[in-house]
Amino acid sequence: MAPMPSSGSPAPGLAAHYRAYLACLNDRVWSDLALHVDEDVIYNGDHVGLTGYREMLQRDVREVPDLQFKPGLLIVQTPFVAARLDFDCRPRGRFLGLEVNGRRIAFSENVFYEFAGPQIIEVWSVIDKAAVENQLPR
């Protein structure tokens, strides 16, 4: 394995780690999630751990079976990755507390990750709920 670049330098390795994580989610290979996510991962300030993180993702894809994670923007500065994920999907029922009920909606998530080696140790995510609201009938 190539040495990790020093802080602040470009990190094609980190982008590759991140894309492998997204592929794991898109293929629903939950058994591989531990390769990409640390046992003690923190999500939006909560110490959810790997188990809680996996449960959150599994709930997401149960509510949104056609969910695919695609980075529209990907910005890397070791040890951080920032991504704008563009979603285009049909949540089955309630989603983000809104009655989506199978409608096709498009929205983005702007999300930051801190890595330790190939693993995500902390996530700061914001989902564009206002964009979803604007696509529902008043």
Place this chain on the structure above:
Amino acid sequence: MAPMPSSGSPAPGLAAHYRAYLACLNDRVWSDLALHVDEDVIYNGDHVGLTGYREMLQRDVREVPDLQFKPGLLIVQTPFVAARLDFDCRPRGRFLGLEVNGRRIAFSENVFYEFAGPQIIEVWSVIDKAAVENQLPR
């Protein structure tokens, strides 16, 4: 002026440009906004231009007089900057379509910028509206 670093390299210059932009907002020096924002700036897919962008910021600080822009996370990969801005403020009335009415609220914005030289040419922003909702009475 130092030469701009090549694509993908660390860019302390770009972080400095970004911090100067935030200082301009925090000090409400609207006459300097053109130093930091391009005439044809695009905001969340809309070609708002410098005038529309300035009007949006001026409306924000009218609605939230104590608004201060502070980056909790700052990730730079030329020509992009990604920031998590942490707000702690008292919107006066309605804010993000919610009846905040002077309550003190804390929330974040995850935002990406593309720069051309020292100027912002495109912005992709998501504000954590759900976090604000969770701080209001049901």
